[in-house]
Amino acid sequence: xxxxxxxxxxxxxxxxxxxxxxxxxxxxxxxxxxxxxxxxxxxxxxxxxxxxxxxxxxxxxxxxxxxxxxxxxxxxxxxxxxxxxxxxxxxxxxxxxxxxxxxxxxxxxxxxxxxxxxxxxxxxxxxxxxxxxxxxxxxxxxxxxxxxxxxxxxxxxxxxxxxxxxxxxxxxxxxxxxxxxxxxxxxxxxxxxxxxxxxxxxxxxxxxxxxxxxxxxxxxxxxxxxxxxxxxxxxxxxxxxxxxxxxxxxxxxxxxxxxxxxxxxxxxxxxxxxx
Numbered sequence: 001x002x003x004x005x006x007x008x009x010x011x012x013x014x015x016x017x018x019x020x021x022x023x024x025x026x027x028x029x030x031x032x033x034x035x036x037x038x039x040x041x042x043x044x045x046x047x048x049x050x051x052x053x054x055x056x057x058x059x060x061x062x063x064x065x066x067x068x069x070x071x072x073x074x075x076x077x078x079x080x081x082x083x084x085x086x087x088x089x090x091x092x093x094x095x096x097x098x099x100x101x102x103x104x105x106x107x108x109x110x111x112x113x114x115x116x117x118x119x120x121x122x123x124x125x126x127x128x129x130x131x132x133x134x135x136x137x138x139x140x141x142x143x144x145x146x147x148x149x150x151x152x153x154x155x156x157x158x159x160x161x162x163x164x165x166x167x168x169x170x171x172x173x174x175x176x177x178x179x180x181x182x183x184x185x186x187x188x189x190x191x192x193x194x195x196x197x198x199x200x201x202x203x204x205x206x207x208x209x210x211x212x213x214x215x216x217x218x219x220x221x222x223x224x225x226x227x228x229x230x231x232x233x234x235x236x237x238x239x240x241x242x243x244x245x246x247x248x249x250x251x252x253x254x255x256x257x258x259x260x261x262x263x264x265x266x267x268x269x270x271x272x273x274x275x
Contacts, residue, residue, distance in 0.1 A: 072099055
């Protein structure tokens, strides 16, 4: 099991400076935000939008704040199952993982909306630009999940199975579902967004965020079949397959399709500053 050998050699702590430990999880978030911002800036230039580098930085700060707060709150509310009521201080222990993509998405939209309105930039275009950069952040985040030994999958005999015994996975080989997500939600989705973004003039407002939501929903729903649900929740509605992740992802597919259809009907061009 070659991938297991790689995993066993990894340490969730990247570097220790005195009493302080810098974890790969935090560095992954930082890398994701920075790279997503670079993608947004590059596309704004390619699409010839009057959005400056300072604008992108401001928007990314708002998005980053929204992602962190939203992702943690959703995890506590939807996946905590009462644990955080008994351990309230654990709510702030984000370095141990426990972040919900769906909450991060809501937080990113809220943060991006507030900043784009304050800068008088088209919120719809910001959503499209952010959707193109988001897969990069997802890639780094899922790789960090793998290093942390969390969100692992079901048992497998495949040659790339990994034993997550140090984080509760037992002495069995499991699907590295974190890396499946890194591949689909990160690499594949990024390629899709980049192919769509090459058209000039750019596709109508809403095309990219709609595509992102639909594709992410499909990818996440499928991967949940090989990923174990959170232990505190288990499978839902008396089934042996339905997970909270699927319940939260299925609506994204429908929303994404509706957004794409609306974008095609309205056919509004991408714009930068308003007025």
